[in-house]
Amino acid sequence: MKRIILVFILFCNYIAFAQQDPLFTQYMFNKLLVNPAYAGSREAFTVDVVNRSQWVNIDGAPETFTISAHTAVRNKNVGLGLYIYRDILGPTNNQGLMGTYSYRLYLNKSSLAFGLQFGLKYFDFDWAAMNLKDPDYLFDPQDVRRITPDANLGVYYQSNRVFLGVSSKQLLQNDYGYATKDGKSSFSKLTRHFYMMGGMALPLVDKIVFRPSMMAKYTPNAPMQFDLNASFLFSNLFWVGTSFRTGNAISFLTEFKIADRLKLGYSYDLYINELQPFNYGSHEIRLGFDFPLYPERMKTPRYF
Numbered sequence: 001m002k003r004i005i006l007v008f009i010l011f012c013n014y015i016a017f018a019q020q021d022p023l024f025t026q027y028m029f030n031k032l033l034v035n036p037a038y039a040g041s042r043e044a045f046t047v048d049v050v051n052r053s054q055w056v057n058i059d060g061a062p063e064t065f066t067i068s069a070h071t072a073v074r075n076k077n078v079g080l081g082l083y084i085y086r087d088i089l090g091p092t093n094n095q096g097l098m099g100t101y102s103y104r105l106y107l108n109k110s111s112l113a114f115g116l117q118f119g120l121k122y123f124d125f126d127w128a129a130m131n132l133k134d135p136d137y138l139f140d141p142q143d144v145r146r147i148t149p150d151a152n153l154g155v156y157y158q159s160n161r162v163f164l165g166v167s168s169k170q171l172l173q174n175d176y177g178y179a180t181k182d183g184k185s186s187f188s189k190l191t192r193h194f195y196m197m198g199g200m201a202l203p204l205v206d207k208i209v210f211r212p213s214m215m216a217k218y219t220p221n222a223p224m225q226f227d228l229n230a231s232f233l234f235s236n237l238f239w240v241g242t243s244f245r246t247g248n249a250i251s252f253l254t255e256f257k258i259a260d261r262l263k264l265g266y267s268y269d270l271y272i273n274e275l276q277p278f279n280y281g282s283h284e285i286r287l288g289f290d291f292p293l294y295p296e297r298m299k300t301p302r303y304f
């Protein structure tokens with residue numbers, strides 16, 4: 001049954017235009033992976049490491065690892081960033097490196113930033129890893145290994161209490177898989193993704209802050225998806241919250257301040273769709289670090 005599910009997932013990924021971007025539950029703590037305009041918004045040198053294991057107990061389920069860094073520079077209007085990722089699903093291997101530039105306009109107690117990301121993506125398909133009774137020789141490993149350029153674009157607004165962002169990824173929509181058999185060609189194409197996010201911080205009582213947030217994701221020819229989150233910050237030391245992903249999962253997440261500039265986050269996804277009986281959920285671990293290059297520019301406390 002596990003192999004049947006995996007083959008079905010792979011079929012959807014290559015034949016339909018489904019979502020191709022890695023999924024992250026803790027998007028609200030690491031927005032650079034979704035919106036390039038976020039680069040430099042923390043007025044510090046920020047590093048995030050995220051490891052996600054999805055659909056635990058299903059053979060070949062997605063495994064995603066990312067390292068991202070972004071920073072403010074002496075010119076307070078400019079932010080720079082970089083992120084590297086590896087996303088493995090069964091025999092498929094997606095890797096990439098994206099550089100980020102953002103330009104920020106300062107308004108009355110808020111800012112509006114515009115960001116661009118450019119980089120390279122590497123795609124590989126290990127056909128030898130597929131154990132099929134009747135192999136389909138359409139795919140040749142030499143044909144599906146490919147390096148393609150890509151670009152992302154975003155706009156991000158932030159104040160002390162509110163954040164809003166709109167972004168689009170995989171703007172170039174390049175082909176990243178190509179094979180030919182009997183004179184017929186087959187393509188796999190990067191599909192443009194659109195994201196919208198927003199949230200606010202609402203102080204409730206002394207040392208407790210309520211932070212609702214949401215993210216909407218849209219890809220042509222795929223259902224629109226919403227992530228709705230409600231989190232609470234206690235004593236400016238740790239977050240606890242829960243999320244609902246439409247048609248997919250309920251998530252539980254937390255983030256702890258384990259040192260002055262070091263934070264540890266964890267989330268668990270409990271699935272409520274057809275995959276629920278076959279997996280033990282998804283685990284996501286995040287380690288975040290802030291180094292204040294310009295302490296006089298950092299806002300305290302920081303909610304976003």
